[in-house]
Amino acid sequence: MKSYFRFAAACGVVAITLFTLAGCGKDQSQPAKQTSQTQTGEKPAASESTPATPERETVAREEKTANAGGAASAKPSYSKTTENQSAVAAKKSIPASKISASKSASAKATMPKVGLSEKLKATCRVKVGDVMPNAELADQTGSKKPLKSLMGPNASVIIFWETENEPFTQRLIESALNDLQIDVADAFADRGVAVVGIHVGGTSDAMKNGSKKAGATFTQLHDADKTFFSTVAVERLPRVYLVDGSGKILWFDTEYARGTRLAMQQALAAALTGK
Numbered sequence: 001m002k003s004y005f006r007f008a009a010a011c012g013v014v015a016i017t018l019f020t021l022a023g024c025g026k027d028q029s030q031p032a033k034q035t036s037q038t039q040t041g042e043k044p045a046a047s048e049s050t051p052a053t054p055e056r057e058t059v060a061r062e063e064k065t066a067n068a069g070g071a072a073s074a075k076p077s078y079s080k081t082t083e084n085q086s087a088v089a090a091k092k093s094i095p096a097s098k099i100s101a102s103k104s105a106s107a108k109a110t111m112p113k114v115g116l117s118e119k120l121k122a123t124c125r126v127k128v129g130d131v132m133p134n135a136e137l138a139d140q141t142g143s144k145k146p147l148k149s150l151m152g153p154n155a156s157v158i159i160f161w162e163t164e165n166e167p168f169t170q171r172l173i174e175s176a177l178n179d180l181q182i183d184v185a186d187a188f189a190d191r192g193v194a195v196v197g198i199h200v201g202g203t204s205d206a207m208k209n210g211s212k213k214a215g216a217t218f219t220q221l222h223d224a225d226k227t228f229f230s231t232v233a234v235e236r237l238p239r240v241y242l243v244d245g246s247g248k249i250l251w252f253d254t255e256y257a258r259g260t261r262l263a264m265q266q267a268l269a270a271a272l273t274g275k
Helices: 003-039 055-070 080-092 096-107 167-186 204-212 258-271
Strands: 136-137 145-146 155-161 193-200 218-221 237-243 250-255
Touching: 003 250, 136 250, 155 167, 167 204, 167 250, 193 204, 193 258, 204 218, 237 258
Parallel strands: 136 218, 155 193, 193 218
Antiparallel strands: 136 145, 155 237, 237 250
16 A cells, blocks of 8 residues: 555656646747847747837838838928028018119229328319319320320329439339339220320430330320429329319329329229229
8 A cells, every 4th residue: 555655656746847847848948939030130020919109100101101102302401591581582572683783882992082181282283073284295206285185085094203303213103104004004995094194394305215114105295394284283293193084083192102003993993883
């Protein structure tokens, strides 16, 4: 009897052991399968019962749109500044012609002012707004010509100069004659602008040699006795004047320096605006 119970107990122990071993093997097989999927880079298939979240629905719609519609055409992007400017322009209804006119007006040159001390003003017989006096003087060939006949239809630059000077002043005058040849006579010949030089005092030969040395080919008149110059000023040479087509003085300077050259360019631009 005792032997029977011992045999039954042994069988039970064996049965329990086998059941336990079977259960452990089943649990260990699942991690092994997952490890194998991770090593091969495969993603586990989604379960049909996986709930649809908003993120998944958004991704699905985007993929569907891309596949169905192909590459969508890119819309132009506008900066905030451009949008604001467009809105303002639309609100005010500014015509394009008015904008162009405004830009053109702002680009117009203004006539430089003639700033003179009281001492220099006292040397002037004519001023801005006056008409340049006229006279009949001999040119390089000895022929007498009225100053007015040599003026350009739109504007003229008249320089009074002399050759009886100290070396520094003489070089300054030669520089002025050369600059006017390049900056005005050559540059504005097709704009109805003329340049006339008036040699004050000295001799006709001095006038010819002086203008030749300076490279000035524009007409020179000889005011031998300084009579004509006395109707314009009492002293200080060289003097440069800009007059319009009628001979009215628009701008002038009682000397010639770098500032004079720059101001002359500005004055010419203003005088020729619209011409």
